[in-house]
Amino acid sequence: MDGRTQRVLLRKWSGISTLFLAAACGPGAVSESPEPQTQSAALFAGEPLVSAASGRCLDVAQESRTPGTGLQIYGCHGRVNQAFTFTAAGELRTYDNTLCVDTASGQTAQGTRAVIATCTGSPAQKWVLNANGSVVHTATGLCLDVEGARTADGTPVIVWACNGQTNQRWSRPSVPDTQAPTPPSNLVSSNLTCNSVTLSWTGSTDNVGVAFYDVYHDGQHVKSVDGNTRSTSLTVVPGVTWGWYVNARDAAGNVSQASPTLSLTPPQCQADTTPPTAPTQLSGSVSGTSATLSWNASTDNIGVTGYDVLRNGARVGTATGTTYADSGLAASTTYTYSVVARDAQGNLSPASNALTLTTGAACTNPICSVTQVTTDTDIPWGLVALADGTVLYSRRDAQDIVRLNPATGVKTTLGTVPNVQSTDGEGGLLGLAVSPSFDTDRWLYIMHTSPTDNRIVRMRVTPGFTLDPASHQVLVQGLLRNKFHNGGRLRWGPDGKLYASTGDAQNGANSQNTSNLAGKVLRINPDGTIPSDNPFGNLVWSYGHRNPQGLAFDSSGRLWEQEFGNSVMDETNLIVKGGNYGWPNCEGTVSQGGSGCATPGYIAPKRTYSTAEGSCSGIAIVRDVLYVACQRGTRLYREVISGSDLTNVTSYFVGTYGRLRTVEPTVDGNLWLTTSNSGDKDSIPNNSNERIFRVQLGN
Template sequence: MRSPIRARSLAGALVAGLVLGLLAALPATAAPTRYEAEGATVFQGAVEANHAGFSGTGFVNTDNVAGSYVEFAVDAAGAGSAAIAIRYANGTTVNRPADVAVNGVVVSAGRAFNGTGGWDAWATSTLTAPVKAGANTVRITSTTAGGTPNLDFADVEVTVAGDDYQAENATISQGIVDDKHAGFTGTGFVDYANVAGSSVEFTVNAATAGNYGLAFRFANGSTADRPMDVSVNGVRVSAGLSFPGTGAWTTWVERSVTAGLVAGANKVRATATTAGGGPNLDRLSAAAPADAEPPTAPANLRLVGEVKPTSADLAWDASTDNVGVSQYKIYNGGNVLMTVGGNVTATTLSGLTPNTRYVLSVLAYDAAGNASQGGNNVDVTTPPSDDTRPPSTPAGLRATGVAAATVTLAWNASADDIGVTGYNVYRDGTKFATVPDLTATADGLAPNTTYAFTVEAFDANGNLSPRSAPLAVKTSGTAGGGDPVYDRDVAELDLPWGVAFLPDGSALVAERDRFEIVRVTQSGQKTVAGKITEAVTTSGEGGLLGLAISPSFATDHYVYAFHTAASDNRVVRFTYENGRIGAREPLVTGIAKNKFHNGGRIKFGPDGFLYVTTGDAQDGNRAQNLNSLNGKILRVTPTGAGAPGNPFPAAPRVYSLGHRNPQGLAWDSQGRLWESEFGDATLDELNLIQPGKNYGWPNCEGRCGNSAYVNPVQQWDVAAASPSGLEIVNGWIYMAAVRGQRLWVMKITGSTTDTPRAFFNSRWGRLRTVVKTPDGGLWLTSTNNDKNGGTPSVLDNTVVRLKFAAASAVPAGGATG
């Protein structure tokens, strides 16, 4: 007989947020917390991994005896009810019933866990039970000699108790009260008319002002999403909130948002946004003001044992929280690699790429979604694997664009037994580009000249494919009007992030980790103008970031900066006079900061107002919350107040929302604002910004089918771009790519662009900022060695000047000038 044990992780936990069963369609903003069985307390059972389809690192196979159990430790932000979804497999044809107990009280006796058709066929059984604030236990105990089924995990979503408001008593527009589907509370539910604009409005009384959890109980027996806008006191707080199919009209679930309420009466309206109308709506629950205190940062992240080619064992010290830690997220840079339960402080990070550098950190999150600050970084490079097989030869090499000085190439993907890492591209036998995708542009060519191009693939171990057959391409006699051409090196600096040109033609440059403002002339002469002593690092992406020059600099001498401070991110201004910067005046404060996702670009628009990009500070819920300045583009006056004409009266500084980590801003000749944005693990974006619009994060990354969100104009795999700075010159967009290590170039055509082309691939490394110069060129900056707080003692980055290829025809045999 086994004594109670704490099962250890075998290979790492799966990224949380995928909710199976009836909760499968709920978006991440209402996602339950996942508790893996292999991280629970097991009595008379073992952790195994011999049947496919499980989550995390394994599942629990209890002994075939009555009384064997698995007990989960569950944290709740407050007292209320919990929806508990138990994922299991039963490869027999016999029911394996179990008692489900919460805090020692059986809430479902002899609950059926019938056969699922195979041990690798997983099903979900969902029940609701009361929980208390803080720590809870959920125990599943076998009641027969067959033991329990194999148990994979429990997904737990807690709804904190609060005032309930029945939909049938609310104000209904284009809908009826009905009672034909069982399972509702009160005397009935509201059946929305199948039209956009149908709505239900509740009057919610709040004892005090604060952020309340609003939980809509609904059923949707269709297979189509029925999104709704949620507004509070006439201000939309969530656009196109998803109300997906629940499996049947008698299956009721809750969809929650957090919104600020004023003390006293509040009008909360849920309005259908599509022709399908809203779901059947049972009630609205308004929970007490949400927990706003984040956990402490996880400390002492460390490697345990040797790093393997595809995995690394990690451990860290537990965070503390006023209610309880719900989960930990493991990041590589700003991208989530894994999520584990709040009771887990050691795991195996699997699925890594051999021979690859990772900068790892851990953040803690509580049940209310509050994110801790990032803990310490662990910089690790995986060793090579024993793979010696090269990728296949790239096929289909072709020219997709030819001009006098440039040739743009594309090819078909190679195959590899492990995976292709990238491609080397050659011109006349000399390598000129290394890229992560299937395109590159050769620049600096002579007109009317034939060149031979080849390409080879490589994997993480450096195994090289054979090169493709040479492709002969003759340049034309006509230069591409928007094609950039390298002109000269300007200066070497430490992480030159923000660049803003003064009226005399010189520029002020912000060095991210040295916190210095440096004046750089066109000839490259450097003078330190001063240091922003209030700036701090985050050992990630924070520090001294964007710069902007006042439109009235000739009279007011103001310079604006975005920087990370001890408690927040903020926008400040100061004078620049006689070559020195003055004292800083805070203008916009209270922008949440974190190790990553800080945004930081600032620019004055054609309207004379200052535009500010803010990241979500590693909490995606902020992007949809108008009470937060994070995950937004802000538009403010030169003194930091909300600019006139902004679209949200209750959020006067907010111009657009639903952004993850917006980086670049630029206006075209029509006065339209374009923006570049870091994606998470999948897609980066180029967006055309409209005031008041929602760009989808965290519900969408890249293009999605929800009409409540604006789709990007262009999107890229994150390895190909990770875009930062943005500039527009004569209808051409120039976008600097950090991870992609190239400058993306595209021409605006109406409300979209032509096919983007990649210039200067891997030439200067990670490219951060691109800005037009007073003399008609571009400055382009690199920010290499920026992942782990930078190397502020070393000037290891560059500013280069680019010029534009002449647009006139060049005679055969002639030269460009």
């Protein structure tokens, strides 16, 4: 970006109009590609600093570019000598970010004139804008001061002992900062031990300045550090692999895209080759096509971490306690069970005694049978059942849509969705929904991540079941994206509106901003327009969500939602028009900030789950029973809707099929169920080994 172009960015305040290059580059506009930015450069030419005492602006005298020229206050006019930028390196730059604010001749004495100088990166050119409006010289601890507290044009600006008076307070005009920092880079680790690690990274750049770095693993926020920090020590768990990354955040709350992921597996704290003792006294009973097992606990020199349940010699489930329910078995069939204990280092005990059980002649259980219909090398994410009994599902990282004929197992590809880009995390090709009148209009609705945002589009499916590229329409765009927290589920309501779940894009502040579509449940007309009865005059239906991925309607037309928490608990919510569900101040029922879950107006969840037994993505409702598919919890919850409560909660398939992503009703009132076990936190296509099941329901 040349100086002439940057001067188009003249900011006019005090009632004068504002012109932004960003506006000029909006839809329908043409812009040049910006030149690469240096570490200390910013995209915009800077913003004014207004003296609280006089209302006049910090100004380079006579609009001179000569190093050594003094700073003064002068009536605000918006020219380039009144535009200043605090960089990520701590400098205060002006003149299109080409010159730095310094002290005259590098002096440190109180009363020294503030001047412009060639940028050198020296401590004398470092400044900090504090929340109270003071601008502090890092090298001396002195404040940027209007000499003698005078208010006339041309009054010199000096450094002086900080005293809190109005001639030492500066403010930005009411020009919004909407530019996110660049992503951090070069994330590396050091000092890795069994329980700690140090992460370091190269800092981001920002038009105003980076205020914080937020450190995550696998979508879970762990720690925040200030914008001048480039490394931090973190706690890890021995032997557990986590994918670490860092986001930059500025003072206005804009969050960068994430750094590349750094995968780390800490060593064990001590060698352990001693296996647990064998579980004893395995016993059980059968009810219809379900078996219930129990046993006596094992012991270990360090500690038993869980049990593997084996059916006919193959592992079919896991347990942390000493009971397990095995469901969906074949009728009138004999099975032999045993149980093995394991410790944190993977040492396995000898097997328990063998137990033989024979199922009943008929199913008398809520879950009757499970049939594997197909496998896939990519992650099945969105799934819809068509009236003809076939199924359409999206492949998240491969970015195409597949039609499955369950009767024959034959799969055909409809085609690739245009403009999809994954996020090296959980973004990509996400939710699907077919029009309520699909047989006549052939509209398929799709939610996906693009190179710049999350969006909702629709495309027609030809009678031969291919995607019609000419029909592609973008209905909703500009939904914030990030490595994780993209939401992505679509569901038609009984009111004929399309509902969509959006994540907070790893910035909890988005969730409470009803003018922002991130961290929300959206309600949309079929053509993408805003329904006239939406509560906030935009697409927002409910807010205060972190990363919602499950949506389903019950027989009363009420909307239920499933949401990922951070590190404490996940939640199931009953969504109401205009409702606020509390994130980021409230996670489930645990307060995390502000007045927390006691904040007036926050709506409590109907059920919560520990993250170890949750991390649930998809939900489905069949005959007013809610089914919840969980990933880390590796289970399917069955929960009876009774009034506004969820009752008779039961876990199924715990560890049987691994991480469960999506659950959807079949056209005949049963369930489709998909796994998400491999390649779940990267964007590499076809590096998975997933399964799609048909679950036959009973009473």
